[in-house]
Structure formats: structure tokens, C-alpha cells
Amino acid sequence: MASWFYASEGKQQGPYAEGQFRDLIAQGIVRADTLVWSEGMAGWQKAAEIPGLLGSAAGAPPIIPAGGPPMTGGxxxxxxxxxxxxxxxxxxxxxxxxxxxxxxxxxxxxxxxxxxxxxxxxxxxxxxxxxxxxxxxxxxxxxxxxxxxxxxxxxxxxxxxxxxxxxxxxxxxxxxxxxxxxxxxxxxxxxxxxxxxxxxxxxxxxxxxxxxxxxxxxxxxxxxxxxxxxxxxxxxxxxxxxxxxxxxxxxxxxxxxxxxxxxxxxxxxxxxxxxxxxxxxxxxxxxxxx
Incomplete structure (x- = not known):
């Protein structure tokens, strides 16, 4: 099960289980311009840039492959x-x-x-x-x-x-x-x-x-x-x-x-x-x- 993190006021928040993260989206704490990260992502991205993430507040966030982000970018x-x-x-x-x-x-x-x-x-x-x-x-x-x-x-x-x-x-x-x-x-x-x-x-x-x-x-x-x-x-x-x-x-x-x-x-x-x-x-x- 994927764990999620988001950035707020320059600090990293998390990890959150899928259900908890879904609640944060529904409450408006995680918005379109919020930087988020989960296992398998190459780096931090705005929530709006992740297909299906914001639209999945009523359901589970999309599953991203586990194993940690590949060490690219920087x-x-x-x-x-x-x-x-x-x-x-x-x-x-x-x-x-x-x-x-x-x-x-x-x-x-x-x-x-x-x-x-x-x-x-x-x-x-x-x-x-x-x-x-x-x-x-x-x-x-x-x-x-x-x-x-x-x-x-x-x-x-x-x-x-x-x-x-x-x-x-x-x-x-x-x-x-x-x-x-x-x-x-x-x-x-x-x-x-x-x-x-x-x-x-x-x-x-x-x-x-x-x-x-x-x-x-x-x-x-x-x-x-x-x-x-x-x-x-x-x-x-x-x-x-x-x-x-x-x-x-x-x-x-x-x-x-x-x-x-x-x-x-x-x-x-x-x-x-x-x-x-x-x-x-x-x-x-x-x-x-x-």
C-alpha cells in the first residue's frame, strides 16, 4: 500500500496511508498546487500533475509502483x-x-x-x-x-x-x-x-x-x-x-x-x-x- 507525503510551508508532511491522504484532498489541505510524493515517483510533483490524483478524492489515490523513486533528476x-x-x-x-x-x-x-x-x-x-x-x-x-x-x-x-x-x-x-x-x-x-x-x-x-x-x-x-x-x-x-x-x-x-x-x-x-x-x-x- 502506497504512502504519501506533501509539502507545506517548506516542510515535509507524512507519511499518510491512502485513506488519510484521500481525506486531506477532500478537506482541501492538499490542493492542485501542493507538492506531493509517493513511492515510485522520480521526484516531488504538483498534485494536479499526477493523473487521477485529485479526481480520486472519493476513492483511493492511484497506486504508484513501490520500491522507492529511481535516483534520477536531483x-x-x-x-x-x-x-x-x-x-x-x-x-x-x-x-x-x-x-x-x-x-x-x-x-x-x-x-x-x-x-x-x-x-x-x-x-x-x-x-x-x-x-x-x-x-x-x-x-x-x-x-x-x-x-x-x-x-x-x-x-x-x-x-x-x-x-x-x-x-x-x-x-x-x-x-x-x-x-x-x-x-x-x-x-x-x-x-x-x-x-x-x-x-x-x-x-x-x-x-x-x-x-x-x-x-x-x-x-x-x-x-x-x-x-x-x-x-x-x-x-x-x-x-x-x-x-x-x-x-x-x-x-x-x-x-x-x-x-x-x-x-x-x-x-x-x-x-x-x-x-x-x-x-x-x-x-x-x-x-x-x-
């Missing part, structure tokens, strides 16, 4: 984090990592909040299905390595950085493999090599010496990650330039130094960063020069 991702929701969870996340043992639990809790506030074209109810004990050793190890500098060993921070980068690669693969839509895992996987990821990680750290160069390194690193994420007919693209990353980060940092604007600046930066990821046809990406 669009930018969008996020709508609440200022204090994101700030509060970020603080708890940092504290949990510093305490090491809670790291797996606060990580899963934080990622579930983040993904639940991200809208992906053609993938309603975006979410995260990872469990705390999936890779507890990597999450706790990553947290523990933050104390490497306190060992007093001169080379400990360098060794910790390399190991941290490897753990971050493990975590990234875990995150991608556990992304969901409507409670079902998406067929995604990250195929970038550990050596490649560690290389980008170290280059990112070295580039901070240049004060501004890190922004361009980050932009190309994100594109490398996108190109190595597989499992969909659409390509994941990262559109932000180094300059855009730089000036927004400067504004974010300066505003946060005033303390009071932190919640709103965190929301502003987080929403913008998510919006720089987009799903596009692979043919389009193939012709784009990065």
Missing part, C-alpha cells in the same frame, strides 16, 4: 536546524567525546538529530540507522586520542593524528552505510581508500599553516568524498568554493567570539553547509571541471 539538499537544538546537541556531543566511554552513544544520538533535519530530494524521512556498538572501538578510540598530547611523548600527537584519520575513515564508511529513507537503509557505500582519506586529512591539517589555504583543501576534499560515495544513479556533488568556505567561516568565527550569536550562527553555517551538497545526473557531473 537538486540541492536542505537543512533546517533549530539554533538551540543544534547548539545543545553539539555541546553534549563534545562532552561525551571528552568522557570517552559515552562516545558511541552520543555520536549516534547526534547523527540521528542531524539527519532528521536534512531534506534530500526524492528521499523522504531521511535518517540514520547506525547503532552505538557497531564501531564502538573506532568512536571511543577517536575520543581517547584527543588526550595524546598529555602523554608527554614528543611524537605522540603526530602518531595520534594519523590514527585519528584512520578512525575518521572508518566512521565515515559507517555513516554512509547507515543512511536511511522511510526507515530503510539506502544502498550507499563509501569506496574511498583509507590511505587516500588519511592523505586528505593530513593535507587539511598542514594547510592551516597558510591561514586561508585550508578552505580550498576542504572544498576539494569534500568533492573527493562525494565522488567516492557509490550506490545511487545520481552523483553527489559539493558546490561550495574555497572562497565561500573561507569568508563564511571568518564571519562565523567573528560572530561566535561575541558569545550571544553562537546558536544562530551555528544554525546559519550548518544550514548553508548542507545546502552545498546536491544530487545531480552523472552526465552533468562528468562534464563539470572541478
Amino acid at each position: 537538486g540541492a539538499l536542505a537543512a533546517d536546524f533549530s539554533p538551540f537544538g543544534l547548539l545543545g546537541r553539539s555541546i553534549v556531543f563534545v562532552i561525551g567525546m571528552l568522557l570517552v566511554i559515552p562516545a558511541p552513544w552520543v555520536t549516534v544520538w547526534f547523527y540521528r538529530y542531524v539527519t532528521s533535519n536534512i531534506r534530500v530530494p526524492g528521499r523522504p524521512n531521511f535518517g540514520f540507522a547506525g547503532q552505538p556498538m557497531d564501531i564502538w572501538w573506532a568512536l571511543m578510540g577517536n575520543a581517547l586520542l584527543t588526550y595524546a598530547g598529555a602523554t608527554g611523548v614528543s611524537y605522540a600527537p603526530l602518531v595520534a593524528t594519523v590514527i585519528n584519520a584512520f578512525f575518521a575513515w572508518v566512521v565515515l564508511r559507517w555513516i554512509v552505510a547507515n543512511l536511511t529513507s522511510n526507515g530503510e537503509r539506502l544502498p550507499l557505500s563509501f569506496q574511498g581508500s583509507a590511505i587516500g582519506y588519511v592523505g586528505w586529512y593530513l593535507l587539511m591539517m598542514i594547510s592551516t599553516v597558510t591561514i586561508i589555504g585550508w578552505a580550498w583543501v576542504l572544498a576539494y576534499w569534500m568533492r573527493w568524498i562525494c565522488r567516492n560515495t557509490e550506490g545511487t544513479r545520481r552523483e553527489i556533488a559539493f558546490n561550495a568554493s574555497g572562497w565561500q568556505l573561507l569568508w563564511r567561516t571568518i564571519v562565523f568565527s567573528l560572530a561566535c567570539s561575541l558569545i550571544i550569536p553562537i546558536p544562530w550562527m551555528l544554525r546559519w553555517y550548518g544550514n548553508w553547509y548542507v545546502s552545498q551538497f546536491a544530487l545531480v545526473d552523472r552526465a552533468t557531473v562528468a562534464g563539470r571541471a572541478f
